[in-house]
Amino acid sequence: MSSIGQGYDLSASQFSPDGKVFQVEYAQKAVENSGTILALRGSDGVVFAVEKFVQSKLHRQEANSVTRLFSIDEHIGAAVAGILTDSLALVEYARDDAAEYREDHGIPVPLRVLANRVADYAHAHTLYSAIRPFGVNMILASVEAGIGPQIFMIEPSGVVYGYRGVAAGKAKQTAHTEIEKLKLGDMTCDDLIKEASRIIYVCHDETKDKPFELEMSWVRAEEQKHLRLPDNKLKEADAHGKQALEEQDSDSD
Amino acid sequence: RSSQADYHRTASDVHGGTTNMIDEMSARPIATGSSVVGMHFKNGVVMASDCRISYGSLSRYRDFTRFIKVNSDTVCVCNGDSADFQLLERTILEQVRSDEIENDGIQYSPIKLHNWLTCVLYNRRTRIDPLWNNFLVGGLQDGKPYLGMSTMLGQSWTAPYGATGFGKHMSIGKMRDFIEKHGVENITEEMAVKIITECMQQLYYRSTDAANEIEIYVVSGDGCKSEKTTLP
Numbered sequence: 001m002s003s004i005g006q007g008y009d010l011s012a013s014q015f016s017p018d019g020k021v022f023q024v025e026y027a028q029k030a031v032e033n034s035g036t037i038l039a040l041r042g043s044d045g046v047v048f049a050v051e052k053f054v055q056s057k058l059h060r061q062e063a064n065s066v067t068r069l070f071s072i073d074e075h076i077g078a079a080v081a082g083i084l085t086d087s088l089a090l091v092e093y094a095r096d097d098a099a100e101y102r103e104d105h106g107i108p109v110p111l112r113v114l115a116n117r118v119a120d121y122a123h124a125h126t127l128y129s130a131i132r133p134f135g136v137n138m139i140l141a142s143v144e145a146g147i148g149p150q151i152f153m154i155e156p157s158g159v160v161y162g163y164r165g166v167a168a169g170k171a172k173q174t175a176h177t178e179i180e181k182l183k184l185g186d187m188t189c190d191d192l193i194k195e196a197s198r199i200i201y202v203c204h205d206e207t208k209d210k211p212f213e214l215e216m217s218w219v220r221a222e223e224q225k226h227l228r229l230p231d232n233k234l235k236e237a238d239a240h241g242k243q244a245l246e247e248q249d250s251d252s253d
Numbered sequence: 254r255s256s257q258a259d260y261h262r263t264a265s266d267v268h269g270g271t272t273n274m275i276d277e278m279s280a281r282p283i284a285t286g287s288s289v290v291g292m293h294f295k296n297g298v299v300m301a302s303d304c305r306i307s308y309g310s311l312s313r314y315r316d317f318t319r320f321i322k323v324n325s326d327t328v329c330v331c332n333g334d335s336a337d338f339q340l341l342e343r344t345i346l347e348q349v350r351s352d353e354i355e356n357d358g359i360q361y362s363p364i365k366l367h368n369w370l371t372c373v374l375y376n377r378r379t380r381i382d383p384l385w386n387n388f389l390v391g392g393l394q395d396g397k398p399y400l401g402m403s404t405m406l407g408q409s410w411t412a413p414y415g416a417t418g419f420g421k422h423m424s425i426g427k428m429r430d431f432i433e434k435h436g437v438e439n440i441t442e443e444m445a446v447k448i449i450t451e452c453m454q455q456l457y458y459r460s461t462d463a464a465n466e467i468e469i470y471v472v473s474g475d476g477c478k479s480e481k482t483t484l485p
Contacts, residue, residue: 099350
C-alpha cells in the first residue's frame with residue numbers, strides 16, 4: 001500500500017493534507033481488484049467484453065443470473081467493474097433515470113445526458129460522511145442517430161469521460177496497451193468482437209486468477225439496441241480469443 | 254342538485270366533505286372509441302376494432318389505432334376514452350420495456366397483462382375516478398388461445414369470445430353460436446376472421462359511433478399480425 005490514511009480516510013467528507021479524498025481512492029482500489037471489462041467503439045457500433053470470474057464450480061452457467069452486462073434502456077448498454085452489489089444499485093438508478101427521461105420527454109435518453117446524471121449521482125456519494133462512494137466503474141455505450149456510436153465511463157469519484165476504447169478492472173493497463181494498437185475507427189463490430197475477446201484472454205492471468213467466462217454484448221447501428229451476442233457470434237469470438245492465447249503461449253515457448 | 258352536477262362532480266359531492274387529493278374526478282368519457290370484438294380459433298385469437306375516435310357525435314379522428322401490441326403473444330384493445338387508453342398504452346409499454354431490459358427471458362403474457370390491467374382498473378374505480386375503458390386482452394397463453402375482458406369497473410373474466418360497447422348486444426350472440434356450432438378446435442383463422450369481419454360490419458351498420466375502417470389483429474403460433482381494411 002503506497003499511502004496510509006492516517007486518520008484522514010475515515011469519511012468521504014474529509015480531505016487529507018495532500019489533497020486526496022481517501023475513501024474515493026479506496027473505492028478505486030475496489031474496482032482494480034475486479035475482473036477486467038472493456039468496450040471498443042467501431043465504425044458501426046460498440047462491443048462490450050467482460051472477464052467474468054467463475055466463483056464456484058457449483059455455479060450453473062446457464063442460469064446467467066450473475067452478469068456484469070446490463071441494458072439500461074433498450075438502446076444503452078452498461079458494463080460494470082468493481083463491487084457487484086454496488087454496481088446493481090447504480091444500474092438500478094440508471095434504469096430509473098432513463099425510464100423517467102423517456103416518460104417526461106417522449107424520446108429515449110441521449111447517452112451523454114444519462115452518463116452525466118449517473119456521474120452526478122456517483123459524485124454525490126463522495127460528499128458525505130454518512131455514505132460511502134460506489135466501488136464501481138461503469139462503462140455506458142449506445143448508438144445514436146446523427147452521432148453514431150459512443151462510449152462513456154463513470155468512475156467512483158464521479159468523473160465521466162467519453163472514449164474510443166476503454167478498459168477497467170484488474171488488467172486495465174495491459175488492456176489499454178492492446179486497445180491503443182487497434183485502428184478502431186476502421187473496424188466493424190464483427191471485427192471488434194474478435195479483438196475484444198482476444199484482449200480479455202490475453203490479459204487474464206492464469207496463475208493468479210480464478211477461471212473465467214467470457215461475457216459479451218454489443219450495440220450496433222443496425223438494431224439500435226443493446227443485445228447479448230448471438231450464440232454463434234459468441235462462440236466465434238471465444239474461439240478466436242482462445243486461439244490467440246495459444247499462439248501467444250507458443251510464441252513465448 | 255342541478256343536472257350539471259352529474260358532469261361536474263367534485264370530490265366533495267362524492268365524499269360529502271373535502272379531500273385534499275383531487276378536485277375533480279372523471280365522470281364521463283370525452284373522445285371515445287367504439288366497440289371491439291374478439292374470439293378464439295384453434296391456433297390463437299382474432300380481435301378487431303375500428304379506427305375512429307368520436308367526440309360526442311362528431312367523428313373526430315379517422316385513423317386511430319386502439320390496439321396495444323405488447324409482444325408477439327399478447328395484444329390488448331379497448332373501447333372508451335382515448336386519453337385514458339393512451340395513458341395505459343404508455344404505462345404498459347414502459348412496463349414491457351423495463352421487463353425486457355432485465356434480459357432474463359421473462360416476458361409479458363396475456364394472463365399477466367389481463368390481471369395487471371384488472372388491478373389498475375379496479376383501483377381507479379374504487380377511487381371513483383375510473384379509466385373509462387373496457388379492455389379485451391388476447392393472445393397465446395402457454396400455447397393456448399386466451400381472451401380476457403377487463404371492464405372499467407374492474408370486473409374481469411375469460412371466455413372464448415368477448416366484446417365491448419354495442420358489440421356486447423350485437424356480436425356476442427353471433428360469435429357464441431358459431432363457436433358452439435363448430436367448436437374452437439375446428440375454427441380456422443380464415444373462419445374466425447370472416448366472423449369477426451361480419452360482426453364489425455353489423456356494428457358499422459347499426460352503431461352510430463362505429464366506422465368502416467377497421468383493424469384486425471391475429472395472434473397465433475406465427476406471431477402477431479395486423480391488417481387494416483375497409484368494410485364495404
